[in-house]
Amino acid sequence: MGWRVVYVVLVAVPLLCALVGPVVATYAPEGTQAPFGPSAWSPFGTDRLGRDVLAAALTGGHTLVLTTAVTVLCSYALGFTIGMAAASTRWSWLEDLIMRPIDVLLCLPSLLIIMVAALRSQGSAVAIAVAVGFALLAPITRFVRMAARDVVSGPVMDALRMQGASRWYRYGRYAAREIARPVAADLGVRIAAAIYFLTSANFLGIGFDTTSPDWAVSVAANKDGLAAVPWSVFLPGGLIVMLVVGINLLWDDLLADPRRLAVRDAIRHG
Incomplete structure (x- = not known):
């Protein structure tokens, strides 16, 4: 059960960013800032278009x-x-x-x-x-x-x-x-x-x-600024990885053979 919580978190974080993120992103300041520089709204900096990296990530997975x-x-x-x-x-x-x-x-x-x-x-x-x-x-x-x-x-x-x-x-x-x-x-x-x-x-x-603020597009378009603002690549790329890995791990855990889970729990608590 402990690991299942981790798997749920891995799936929930990118899903919440994709489904609820556009609403949260409306609180970001309008307009653009200096490309690949610090942001006034979040600690993640700005992307190549001067948008806040967090705001772009919140709107890019929908x-x-x-x-x-x-x-x-x-x-x-x-x-x-x-x-x-x-x-x-x-x-x-x-x-x-x-x-x-x-x-x-x-x-x-x-x-x-x-x-x-x-x-x-x-x-x-x-x-x-x-x-x-x-x-x-x-x-x-x-x-x-x-x-x-x-x-x-x-x-x-x-x-x-x-x-x-x-x-x-x-x-x-x-x-x-x-x-x-x-x-x-x-x-x-x-x-x-x-x-x-x-x-x-x-x-x-x-x-x-x-x-587009799409996660994959952001990874490709911001790779030139990886050294200056690494979060412009790591944040959208990490959300994609979390979603795919989390789905695979959670799916495997939910559909696992109950007998195998019983043996695993017995070994863990033995």
Whole structure:
């Protein structure tokens, strides 16, 4: 439980900065100050545009968090539906018809998909989010198909099917219970992957413009002032790292096997 508190803090700090930060940032003084110099509002200094580093960090994560959430949920909803359809069908030709386009999509480099979408749309945030969703779709679909295939084709399912149509609710309930843990674990992986793709696009300059306070953009744009005002890079970069590491650690702790946790606690207190 002690470590879980640490994991929650790691996730909560960047989330609070992203969701509540824009409100707090309104108290920062308007206008700009000397670039890469001291700030009158916080001890973190100013960035290359003369904005307060803390104020920029408080406003720079909102779009990243919301875009990640919407993109992952939409991708997982579609990928889960396609994967379950492929796993449930008894016709091999239909499964091939469903999965072969997914296999082709899986062969395409994810960053290439995002770069093409960004260049064709002149850096549209919506187009980049859609491209990230497509990059996540193929691995999600294949994972769900793999996780559900043994469940829907197992002896328990065969027994439930033979009980008739009135028992289909039991069929769905059993399938959901069996695949809930692996799907939940994979969801955490996809959240981290979406953050990686979105921040990579912004860091490479194919997402938001260089004046955006976005965390990844700030890291890329302020690197020339790292020696003068290191917080201009460390603060937004640290928030990204905290979010990704915290999600992975917290997700792993929440979904850990209770028996493994019991053994770990026994060793720790023994």
